[in-house]
Amino acid sequence: MSDTASHPDLSGRHVLIPGGTGTVGEGAVRAYLAAGADVVVPSRTQARADELGARLADVPTGRLHLVVHDYTTFAGAAGLVETMVDRLGSVDDVVAPIGGWWWGKRLWEIDEADWQAAFVDLATAHMAVARAALPRLSRRGAYSIVVGQSANVPVAGSGLVSMEQSALQMLHRVLVAEAEDSRRVFLLELGPVASGPATSADPGQLTAEQVGAVVVAASALPAAGRHLELPDGAGAEDAVAQLRAAA
Ligand SMILES: NC(=O)c1ccc[n+]([C@@H]2O[C@H](COP(=O)([O-])OP(=O)(O)OC[C@H]3O[C@@H](n4cnc5c(N)ncnc54)[C@H](OP(=O)(O)O)[C@@H]3O)[C@@H](O)[C@H]2O)c1
Numbered sequence: 001m002s003d004t005a006s007h008p009d010l011s012g013r014h015v016l017i018p019g020g021t022g023t024v025g026e027g028a029v030r031a032y033l034a035a036g037a038d039v040v041v042p043s044r045t046q047a048r049a050d051e052l053g054a055r056l057a058d059v060p061t062g063r064l065h066l067v068v069h070d071y072t073t074f075a076g077a078a079g080l081v082e083t084m085v086d087r088l089g090s091v092d093d094v095v096a097p098i099g100g101w102w103w104g105k106r107l108w109e110i111d112e113a114d115w116q117a118a119f120v121d122l123a124t125a126h127m128a129v130a131r132a133a134l135p136r137l138s139r140r141g142a143y144s145i146v147v148g149q150s151a152n153v154p155v156a157g158s159g160l161v162s163m164e165q166s167a168l169q170m171l172h173r174v175l176v177a178e179a180e181d182s183r184r185v186f187l188l189e190l191g192p193v194a195s196g197p198a199t200s201a202d203p204g205q206l207t208a209e210q211v212g213a214v215v216v217a218a219s220a221l222p223a224a225g226r227h228l229e230l231p232d233g234a235g236a237e238d239a240v241a242q243l244r245a246a247a
Contacts, residue, residue, distance in 0.1 A: 004209070004210045004213035004214065004233075004236050004237055004240055005213070006213075007031060007034045007035040007213065007216055008035060008216065008217070008220035008221075009035060009036055009220075010032065010035040010036055010037040010093075010216065010219060010220060011035075011036030011037065012036075012037075013032075013035075013036075013037040013038070013092040013093060013141070013219065014037070014038045014040070014084065014088045014089070014090050014091055014092045014093075015032045015037045015038065015039050015040065015092060015093040015094070015095070015219070016040045016042075016080075016081070016084060016091055016093070016094045016095075016129075016133060017029055017032070017039060017040070017041050017094070017095045017096075017097070018041075018042055018071045018072075018077075018080075018094075018096055018098055018125070018129050019095075019096060019097040019098035019099065019146075020039070020041035020042075020043075020052065020095070020097070021041060021043045021048040021049065021051065021052040022097055022100060023100075023193055023195055023208055024097040024146055024190070024193055024208050024211055025041070025095070025097040025208075026052065026055060026056075026208055027193075027207065027208025027209050027210070027211045027212035028095045028097060028208075028211065028212045028215050028216075029041055029052070029056070029064070029212075030056070030059060030208075030209065030212055031209065031212025031213055031215065031216045032093075032095075032212070032215075032216060032219075033056075033059055033060070033061070033063060033064060034059070034216075035216050035220070036063075037063065037092075037093070037219075038063045038065065038088060039063060039064050039065065040065045040067065040084055040088070041064065041065070041066050041067070042067050042068070042069040042070075042071045042080055043066065043067070043068055043069070044068070044069075044070050044071075044072065045068065046068050049066045049067070049068055052066065053066055065088075067080075071125070071128065071129060072098075072121065072124065072125035072128060073124070073128055074124075074127075074128045074131065074132070076128065077125075077128035077129045077131070077132035077133070078128075078131075078132040080132070081132040081133050081136055085136055090136075090138050091133055091136045091137055091138070091141070092137070092138045092140065092141040092219075093137075093138075093141040093142050093143070093144075093215075093219045094129065094133045094137065094141075094142075094143045094144070095144045095146065095215050096126055096129055096130070096143075096144065096145050096146060097146035097211075098122060098125050098126055098129070098146075099122040099125070099126075099164070101158070101161060102114070102117070102118040102158060102160055102161050103155075103157050103158040103161070104157060105157065106156070106157060106159070107159045107160075110160065114160060115160065118160035118161065118164065119160050119163060119164045119167075122164050123164055123167055123168070126145065126168055126171060127171070130143070130145075130171065130175065134175070134179070134183055134185075137183055139182070139183075140222075141184070141219060142184045142185075142186055142215070142218045142219045142225070143175075143183065143184070143185045143186065143225075144185075144186040144187075144188055144215045144218055145168055145171065145172050145185070145186070145187050145188070146188050146190065146211070147165040147168050147169060147187065147188070147189055147190070148161070148165055148189065148190050148191075149189060149190070149191055149231065150162045150165055151165035151166045151168065151169045151189060152166070152169075152189070168187070169187060169189075169227075172185060172186075172187035172225075172227065175225075176225050176226075179225070181224075183225070184218070184223070184224060184225040185225040186215075186218045186225050186226060186227075186228060187226075187227045187228070188211065188214060188215065188228050188230055188239075189227065189228070189229045189230065190206060190211060190230050190231075191205075191206050191230065191231035191232050191235065192205065192206065193205075193206050193207065193208055193211065194206065194207045194208070203233075204232050204233050204234065205232060205233060206230055206231070206232050206233055206235065206236060207233065210230070210233055210236035210237075211230065211236065213236065213240065214228065214230060214236050214239045214240055214243075217239075217240045217243045217244075218243055221243045221244060221246075221247040222247050223242075223243045223244075223246035223247045224246065226242075226246070228242065228243075
């Protein structure tokens with residue numbers, strides 16, 4: 001069995017996954033549920049929450065807490081973390097696969113609404129969750145930020161994505177420097193992720209399930225926070241091997 005097809009035991013862990021309703025997030029949600037953790041997925045809308053609930057009909061969801069809550073503001077994220085600590089007792093791990101794709105304009109063609117939606121809103125959501133959750137994160141847990149390769153590769157017509165993801169990359173580096181040994185903060189830099197069921201993915205293409213296996217391994221293994229590159233399925237296997245070697 002490959003390293004990304006098996007899960008360690010994370011029963012008793014409380015995991016927060018803002019963005020868990022998305023393509024990548026669903027893989028993380030499935031992986032932590034399979035590992036026995038309690039998983040809190042906030043969504044800004046009931047419709048997105050219901051869609052995720054329906055897609056997870058094939059797995060046991062007794063430990064899934066799907067809540068409608070706007071976690072993308074400083075106050076919203078702080079309230080969410082407080083409620084999670086009150087109700088479950090802790091925030092052990094966080095995965096932040098917040099935000100999707102944006103394209104269609106060169107940088108000099110964007111308007112203020114584009115800037116707000118594709119840069120400011122997403123960067124604010126990540127900052128809000130990080131500042132609310134990191135002080136409460138349990139020492140054994142991990143905080144994982146998810147970005148794409150466009151953080152390092154300029155994509156014409158999608159410049160706002162590259163700029164925002166690049167900012168998240170620096171957010172990760174600053175957090176690692178500031179947390180020193182007190183918190184484990186990871187950055188996962190993904191290649192294109194197969195959409196739809198893993199069984200229909202191109203051979204070798206990264207799947208959301210593999211991303212889930214890597215974040216679960218980051219939670220379970222005592223490796224220090226780091227930047228993990230997952231360009232494809234083999235990269236996901238390498239990332240788990242790196243975490244094992246560093247633990
Ligand atoms: N899919 C890929 O092929 C791929 C490849 C490389 C990297 N990535 C990276 O992985 C992360 C997640 O991507 P994804 O494909 O899973 O995205 P997605 O399917 O669009 O899901 C992103 C989730 O983020 C939440 N969100 C919060 N604020 C948002 C905002 N202002 N605009 C849009 N969504 C917002 C949404 O949850 P609620 O609406 O429920 O709150 C949404 O379900 C991103 O950083 C992306 O760059 C994705």
